[in-house]
Amino acid sequence: MTNILLTGSSRGIGAATLTALEAAGATVIGQGTRSGIPADFADPAAPRALWDAALARCDGRIDVLVNNAGVFEANPIESDDAAWVEQWERTLRINLTASAELCRFAVRHWQERGVGGRIVNIASRAAYRGDSPAHWHYAASKAGMVAMTKSIARGYARNGILAFAICPGFTMTGMAEEYLESRGGDALLADIPLGRVAMPEEVAEAARFLALTAPASMTGAVLDINGASYVR
Numbered sequence: 296m297t298n299i300l301l302t303g304s305s306r307g308i309g310a311a312t313l314t315a316l317e318a319a320g321a322t323v324i325g326q327g328t329r330s331g332i333p334a335d336f337a338d339p340a341a342p343r344a345l346w347d348a349a350l351a352r353c354d355g356r357i358d359v360l361v362n363n364a365g366v367f368e369a370n371p372i373e374s375d376d377a378a379w380v381e382q383w384e385r386t387l388r389i390n391l392t393a394s395a396e397l398c399r400f401a402v403r404h405w406q407e408r409g410v411g412g413r414i415v416n417i418a419s420r421a422a423y424r425g426d427s428p429a430h431w432h433y434a435a436s437k438a439g440m441v442a443m444t445k446s447i448a449r450g451y452a453r454n455g456i457l458a459f460a461i462c463p464g465f466t467m468t469g470m471a472e473e474y475l476e477s478r479g480g481d482a483l484l485a486d487i488p489l490g491r492v493a494m495p496e497e498v499a500e501a502a503r504f505l506a507l508t509a510p511a512s513m514t515g516a517v518l519d520i521n522g523a524s525y526v527r
Contacts, residue, residue, distance in 0.1 A: 298353040299506060300346070302326040302334075302397070303364030308417060308466060311499035312361060319503055324349040324357075326364060336364060336393035337385055346400045356408075359506045360401040362394040363417040365436070369429040383432045390436035395443055402447065402456055411455025415505045416444045417498070418517070420464040424525045437462075441517055448515030457514040459505040464521025465492035489522030 299316055303309035304325030316323045326334045326345055332352075334345040349357060366389050370382040398414055405412040419426075419437040426434040440460065447458040464487065484490065501518050509516075519527065 297321045297358045297507060298356055299323045299359040299361060300326070300349045300353075300357050300397070300401075301361040301363060302336075302345075302394075303417075308463070308495045308498045308502075309363045311495035312363060312502045315496070315499040315503040316361075316506060319507055321359075321507065322353065324352050336389040339388070342393045342396035342400070346397060350404075357401065357404060357412075359413045359415070360397055361415045361417070361502060361506060362397060362440070363502075364393070365390040365417070367430070367433055370432050371429045372431075386432040387436050387439075390433070391439045391443075394440060398443065398447060398458075402451060405456055406454065411457065413506055414444070414447060414456075414458040415502050416440050416458070416460045417502065418444070418460045418462045420462050420519065420521045420525050422462055423527060444517070445515050452511075452514050455511070457509075457511060459509065459513065459515070460517045461498060461501050461505070462517055462519050462521070463493055463498050464519075464524050466498055466520075467492050467494055487522040487524040489524075491522065493520050493522060 299321050301309060301313055301316065301323050304313045305327030309327060313323055313325055324332065326332050332345055332348050334341040336342065366386055368382065368386065370379060372379065394416060401412060401414060418440040421434040422437040422441045441462070444458045444460040498520050501520060519525065
């Protein structure tokens with residue numbers, strides 16, 4: 296049985312990923328309202344508390360970490376200095392630093408046990424394409440997640456520790472619906488050659504594959520799911 300810690304499991308991509316992983320036979324410990332392990336990543340103590348609680352539920356063994364939790368909150372440059380920096384630091388703390396801490400806990404856990412493991416980080420198309428003028432911080436956090444994933448993959452592949460990232464474009468979640476409405480809806484969809492945003496289940500299928508069955512030689516890979524709106 297594969298034990299998986301999945302953050303942001305209560306809705307959208309996270310909820311769909313929880314369903315996909317459980318359908319594949321994995322034991323999933325979620326972070327979110329469905330999981331019974333609440334963790335507010337704006338609190339610096341939350342990642343360690345979550346990791347320890349998840350380990351306790353899994354009898355001391357976690358095989359896969361899926362970092363999906365994140366926020367997408369506007370931060371206009373017209374804000375006063377203190378407010379702008381506060382919002383920047385909040386987003387980086389939740390989207391990147393908390394994920395980095397969990398990745399570190401996972402790598403050390405596998406090293407101490409002398410086993411391999413897998414990390415799947417849910418980043419964003421914004422990591423490569425950037426985002427709106429009010430979302431510098433979001434794009435920066437996701438670019439950092441991609442760079443971190445590649446660094447982990449290169450650093451620990453010989454130990455059987457694999458790392459992958461997924462970069463969705465717009466996905467039909469609560470965050471995306473709000474953004475689409477604020478940016479013109481149908482006009483924004485015209486920038487997606489496929490003609491629609493991705494569904495959470497499509498991203499979840501990629502996460503399931505990477506978490507459970509992707510070949511080891513794929514470590515370091517970044518999968519794009521954006522309807523060809525950004526092609527690298």
